[in-house]
Amino acid sequence: MAIIEAKRLTKIFGSDPKKAIPLLDKGWSKEKIFADTKLTVGVNQADFAIEEGQIFVIMGLSGSGKSTLVRLLNRLIEPTLGQVLFNGTDVLRMSPEQLRKFRRKNVGMVFQKFALFPHRTVLQNIEYGLEVQGIDKKKRREMAMSSLELVGLTGWENSYPDQLSGGMQQRVGLARGLANDPDVLLMDEAFSALDPLIRKDMQDELLELQSKMKKTIVFITHDLNEALRIGDQIALMKDGAIVQIGTPEEILMQPANKYVERFVEDVDLSKVLTAAHVMVKAETITMEKGPRVALQFMRDRGISSLYVVDKGMRLIGIVTAEDASNAIKNGVRLDEAIIKDAPSVQPDTLLHELFELMSNSRLPISVIDPNGRLKGVVIKGAVLAALAGSTGIGTGEQHESA
Numbered sequence: 001m002a003i004i005e006a007k008r009l010t011k012i013f014g015s016d017p018k019k020a021i022p023l024l025d026k027g028w029s030k031e032k033i034f035a036d037t038k039l040t041v042g043v044n045q046a047d048f049a050i051e052e053g054q055i056f057v058i059m060g061l062s063g064s065g066k067s068t069l070v071r072l073l074n075r076l077i078e079p080t081l082g083q084v085l086f087n088g089t090d091v092l093r094m095s096p097e098q099l100r101k102f103r104r105k106n107v108g109m110v111f112q113k114f115a116l117f118p119h120r121t122v123l124q125n126i127e128y129g130l131e132v133q134g135i136d137k138k139k140r141r142e143m144a145m146s147s148l149e150l151v152g153l154t155g156w157e158n159s160y161p162d163q164l165s166g167g168m169q170q171r172v173g174l175a176r177g178l179a180n181d182p183d184v185l186l187m188d189e190a191f192s193a194l195d196p197l198i199r200k201d202m203q204d205e206l207l208e209l210q211s212k213m214k215k216t217i218v219f220i221t222h223d224l225n226e227a228l229r230i231g232d233q234i235a236l237m238k239d240g241a242i243v244q245i246g247t248p249e250e251i252l253m254q255p256a257n258k259y260v261e262r263f264v265e266d267v268d269l270s271k272v273l274t275a276a277h278v279m280v281k282a283e284t285i286t287m288e289k290g291p292r293v294a295l296q297f298m299r300d301r302g303i304s305s306l307y308v309v310d311k312g313m314r315l316i317g318i319v320t321a322e323d324a325s326n327a328i329k330n331g332v333r334l335d336e337a338i339i340k341d342a343p344s345v346q347p348d349t350l351l352h353e354l355f356e357l358m359s360n361s362r363l364p365i366s367v368i369d370p371n372g373r374l375k376g377v378v379i380k381g382a383v384l385a386a387l388a389g390s391t392g393i394g395t396g397e398q399h400e401s402a
Helices: 017-025 030-037 066-073 096-106 122-132 137-150 166-178 196-213 224-230 248-253 258-264 287-301 321-330 355-359 380-387
Strands: 004-013 040-050 055-059 081-086 107-111 184-188 216-221 233-238 241-246 284-286 305-309 315-320 365-368 374-378
Touching (some): 004 017, 017 030, 030 040, 055 066, 055 224, 066 184, 107 166, 122 166, 166 196, 196 224, 224 248, 233 248, 241 248, 248 258, 284 287, 287 321
Parallel strands (some): 107 184, 184 216, 284 305
Antiparallel strands (some): 004 040
8 A cells, every 4th residue: 555645636826726626627727727817736636656665756847846746745735625645544634733743753854955953963953853742852862863873974963064064964954854763754855955976975875775764755856867866756747737657767768748758858868777677588598408408509599698597596607609519529517618707787787887898798798686696688789779768678588699
């Protein structure tokens, strides 16, 4: 079940906002509604579900409604219409006391502006939300220190904000959002104020943290590269409406309309797609089959190499047709003909990191998981097809290495 679900979630700004709902149902645009009624459509009937442990990115240009949408999720802005379900409970039906508890216990928030108190130390800034909740001093100190350690700021707890770099200040903001161990973390343009290099570092930090925490994160950004880099799912907004929801690969390779096409047309796919996106099925053989069986198999399949694996599909090496033929002539076993130092990468390796490896190797690049199991191979043709924007990548079989 989804941890957060939005159903027909709508926000209209202005007097008598519900007057605009029938007009939205008729398909009127944001501009036409404003021209006729002076009402502004902030969010237009958004429907989506966020799974637990997912990084769900909401992105769009300035004025698209993304920041309004994230504030509807915890009712910092009251919706005009619709539902927000948290673990099946409608947030819009919560009493003031229930809503306060929901915001304190279940949802953390990190803003673009660090909003740190200059007169408080790093640790005191992180403790602030816990202090407001009435948590006793010893307990909140422990929780804050744990959060501080999580974001890599141990040793800075007695420093003041003006003694920290912008990236470090944003880490304090992140630690504050994590201090009460919320189920959901809302991050509104959290890295937008940072320099590009620091911003990339913070994206790396977030992904590393997520690998440990498995939090549900709703991340707002106007930067497509950032969205593609960190998002499990992306919701792309225009004029208050969600125009497409999908994985980064779906957004890039299967744009829903011309607007999405234009939005993604300048993306460097080599810095987004990974080896897992383009790998094809590897032709394999186990060691005990011997060089004659290996050579016959290659002849039957019209290929020039095979991947030698054990019974658990862990990669041992590669045998070529030439090496198998020589092994037969010399009367040696298959394991003596194997190339054991052939190039291999992890599934999440970005394509641009493969280029040099591919140019220096006459063999396809094997893709192995952290346990050494063979998942597939990367061939030049599949990479070129992916970078050209072809669909259906990563579904073929191994063929002649090129």
